[in-house]
Amino acid sequence: MNLPNEADFFGWVLYLLNKYGMIFLRGAGVTLMLALIGTLIGCIIGLLVGVLRTLPYNKKANPVFKILYKLLQFILAAYIEVFRGTPMIVQAMVLYYGSKQMFGVDMSAMFAGFFIVSINTGAYMAETVRGGIDSIDVGQTEAAKAIGMTHWQTMFSVIMPQTLRNILPQIGNNLIINIKDTSVLNIISVTELFFSGNSAAGAYFRYFEVFFIISVIYFIMTFTCSRLLRWMERKIDGSGYYSLVEIDMMADPCGHNPVKKHGGKQTWKK
Amino acid sequence: MEEVNSPILQVSHLSKSFGDHQVLKDIDFETCHGNVICIIGASGSGKSTLLRCINLLETPTSGQIFFHGKDITSKGSNVNVYRSKVGMVFQSFNLFNNMTVLQNCMAGTTKVLKKDKKTAEEIAMKYLKKVGMGEYINAKPHQLSGGQQQRVAIARALAMEPEMLLFDEPTSALDPQMVGEVLQVMRDLAQEGMTMVIVTHEMAFARDVSSRVVFMADGVVAEENTPAKLFSNPQQESTREFLSRFRNQ
Numbered sequence: 001m002n003l004p005n006e007a008d009f010f011g012w013v014l015y016l017l018n019k020y021g022m023i024f025l026r027g028a029g030v031t032l033m034l035a036l037i038g039t040l041i042g043c044i045i046g047l048l049v050g051v052l053r054t055l056p057y058n059k060k061a062n063p064v065f066k067i068l069y070k071l072l073q074f075i076l077a078a079y080i081e082v083f084r085g086t087p088m089i090v091q092a093m094v095l096y097y098g099s100k101q102m103f104g105v106d107m108s109a110m111f112a113g114f115f116i117v118s119i120n121t122g123a124y125m126a127e128t129v130r131g132g133i134d135s136i137d138v139g140q141t142e143a144a145k146a147i148g149m150t151h152w153q154t155m156f157s158v159i160m161p162q163t164l165r166n167i168l169p170q171i172g173n174n175l176i177i178n179i180k181d182t183s184v185l186n187i188i189s190v191t192e193l194f195f196s197g198n199s200a201a202g203a204y205f206r207y208f209e210v211f212f213i214i215s216v217i218y219f220i221m222t223f224t225c226s227r228l229l230r231w232m233e234r235k236i237d238g239s240g241y242y243s244l245v246e247i248d249m250m251a252d253p254c255g256h257n258p259v260k261k262h263g264g265k266q267t268w269k270k
Numbered sequence: 271m272e273e274v275n276s277p278i279l280q281v282s283h284l285s286k287s288f289g290d291h292q293v294l295k296d297i298d299f300e301t302c303h304g305n306v307i308c309i310i311g312a313s314g315s316g317k318s319t320l321l322r323c324i325n326l327l328e329t330p331t332s333g334q335i336f337f338h339g340k341d342i343t344s345k346g347s348n349v350n351v352y353r354s355k356v357g358m359v360f361q362s363f364n365l366f367n368n369m370t371v372l373q374n375c376m377a378g379t380t381k382v383l384k385k386d387k388k389t390a391e392e393i394a395m396k397y398l399k400k401v402g403m404g405e406y407i408n409a410k411p412h413q414l415s416g417g418q419q420q421r422v423a424i425a426r427a428l429a430m431e432p433e434m435l436l437f438d439e440p441t442s443a444l445d446p447q448m449v450g451e452v453l454q455v456m457r458d459l460a461q462e463g464m465t466m467v468i469v470t471h472e473m474a475f476a477r478d479v480s481s482r483v484v485f486m487a488d489g490v491v492a493e494e495n496t497p498a499k500l501f502s503n504p505q506q507e508s509t510r511e512f513l514s515r516f517r518n519q
Contacts, residue, residue: 060345142327143364143423147378147430148354157381161368 012209020200020210027196028217030110034185034192035178038117042178043171045118046125049076051155053126054133076126083123089184092116096188113190117182121174128170132163165236172229176222193217277302277336278434278465279324284333286319293319295489297333301434301482304463308476308497311486312512317469318361320486321438324467325358354382357427361439363419365411371398371422372407375429383430390429397425401455417448424455435459437468473516477501485509 004011017024053076057069083091096112099105107115136159144154183194193214201210277300286294294316301307309317322328324335326342326349334341342352366374375394379385385393398404401421411419420440427435437456441449453475460466460479470476476483477497485493485500487508493500504510 137364139360139362139364140366143358143360143366144377145327146325146353146358146360147426148350148352148382149378150350153381157377158366158368165368 009209012204012206013213016200016204016206016209016213020196023196023200024193024213024217027191027193028221030190031179031182031192031194031218032221034113034117034182034190035175038114038182039121039171039175039178041114041118042121042174043125045122046129047160049079049122049126050129050133051160052076053130054155056151079119080123080126083120084127087184088116088120088181089187091120092185092188109185109188109190112188113182113185113192116185117178121178124174125171128167128174129163132167132170133159135166136162168229168233168236172226175225175229179222179225180218278338279467280336280339281320281324282334282336284320284323284335285331286316286323286328287331293489294323294330297489297491299484299491299494301465301467303465305481306460306464306466306468306479307482307484308480309467309469309484309486310471310473310476310512311492315486316489317486318438321358321436321467321469325353325356325436327358350382354378354430355433357430357432357435359420359423359427359435359437359440361442363411363416363423363443365419365423365426367411369410370407371403371409371411371414374411374422375426378426378430393431394425394429397428398422400428400458401425402451415448416444417451420444420448420452421455424452424459428459434465434467437466437470439469439471441470441472473501473513485512487512 004015052072055069058065061069092112095116096107096109099107099112140158140162141154144158149157182190182192185192186195186198189195197210197214201207280300281297284294284297284299285292297316297320299307299320309320311317319328323330326335330343334343336342337352337356341347342349365371366377369377372391372394375398376387376390379390379393380387395404395407398407401424403418403421403425406414406418406422411422414422424435424440440456441452444452449472453472456466456468456475457479468476468480480497482494483497483500484491485504485506485508493504493506493509495505500509501513504513
């Protein structure tokens with residue numbers, strides 16, 4: 001394929017796609033992997049931290065526990081504040097070069113990337129989870145306690161399933177943000193999509209054409225993810241259609257309202 | 271029932287304050303096996319707080335609560351074991367929204383009492399049929415009417431096979447036409463000898479089913495008597511005033 005002439009935009013786009021298409025795809029793959037795994041691990045961190053932050057403070061507990069509780073809450077709050085309060089691009093630099101210089105840990109750029117995306121997402125998710133837990137009606141907790149459930153049983157069988165459904169849109173938000181924001185990891189030479197774009201652009205000095213292609217690839221990834229997440233939400237909610245069974249003898253003991261016993265009822269049965 | 275005369279629950283010198291506001295003042299109260307106690311009184315008189323203190327959903331400021339003679343407010347007592355023996359039915363039903371009707375009634379038996387799934391399901395079905403909800407096992411709470419939700423909530427409490435049931439205004443959040451079905455279930459339970467403490471505004475129900483009626487006013491037990499005596503011949507001025515409002519309706 002010959003070099004297109006200077007002003008031919010689509011000619012350049014095609015030429016670059018032909019030459020760098022595979023490299024861009026590989027970059028997109030790295031970006032997607034960083035975003036997906038980073039969001040997943042971040043969610044797990046966020047769930048743990050969020051649940052720990054809602055641990056009830058027991059005034060009757062012994063002093064050692066009280067001190068441990070305070071210490072734990074301080075560490076968790078500090079984690080959230082520090083990682084929400086500094087840019088990810090700066091964290092990447094500090095962690096990647098700092099770990100080498102201070103502790104002699106030579107982690108690969110890729111590993112550092114996963115690490116930074118995960119703990120960053122974790123800090124944001126922790127607050128999302130805390131908000132999600134707070135949004136569940138206190139009656140749910142009381143009902144669980146009233147049948148003798150412990151704090152952890154209440155959390156995992158009653159509160160968290162409802163919280164997770166409620167914060168699903170926010171998890172989607174984080175995934176999409178991560179797909180885009182992993183681009184800052186090019187600063188520590190992670191070969192994600194932006195990094196691949198940069199090297200291609202540098203070779204021919206065609207920044208506009210290359211980053212036009214890159215932006216389209218980013219959009220395809222984020223749009224697909226947001227559609228998939230919406231589909232997942234609908235799947236979890238189940239069919240919105242149902243009708244009440246009318247053979248309830250207690251609600252209508254006299255039979256004033258004639259009751260249909262067959263036909264089209266109990267649509268919630270699987 | 272056996273042990274008719276031994277008190278199952280004793281509340282002694284119970285007080286509860288929220289900040290500077292004292293809601294319960296030195297309450298003494300007890301109930302025996304098979305007794306149905308109805309607590310009546312105006313809103314804000316402390317009825318619900320008393321019930322919530324009995325189940326330790328509120329921590330009493332002072333005083334003790336004895337269950338079979340054991341102080342459950344003491345440090346060493348296991349709150350969760352106690353709660354599993356004392357069922358509670360709430361004004362706003364509080365069914366677990368993430369579970370079906372059947373799962374709601376199995377949550378306690380499988381997780382707290384550690385029964386196997388099959389046994390738990392049998393128990394759940396037994397009580398769901400009893401409250402007339404056997405047809406609805408796969409429904410989610412939001413697909414049911416208020417009366418139906420409350421009946422499931424009663425079945426959920428019964429599935430724990432508790433020694434005593436507490437009802438916190440179980441019909442107050444219901445449309446008038448749904449009150450009847452819930453009261454009918456409670457009437458049946460009373461007849462079977464279930465020990466119950468019921469906070470209610472349903473005076474006719476309180477008169478018909480209770481062994482004793484407790485009238486509360488301003489955080490104290492103002493009067494306690496058999497329903498026949500309390501309703502026909504109230505001793506206190508505050509009781510007379512409260513009851514007259516219901517007669518006029």
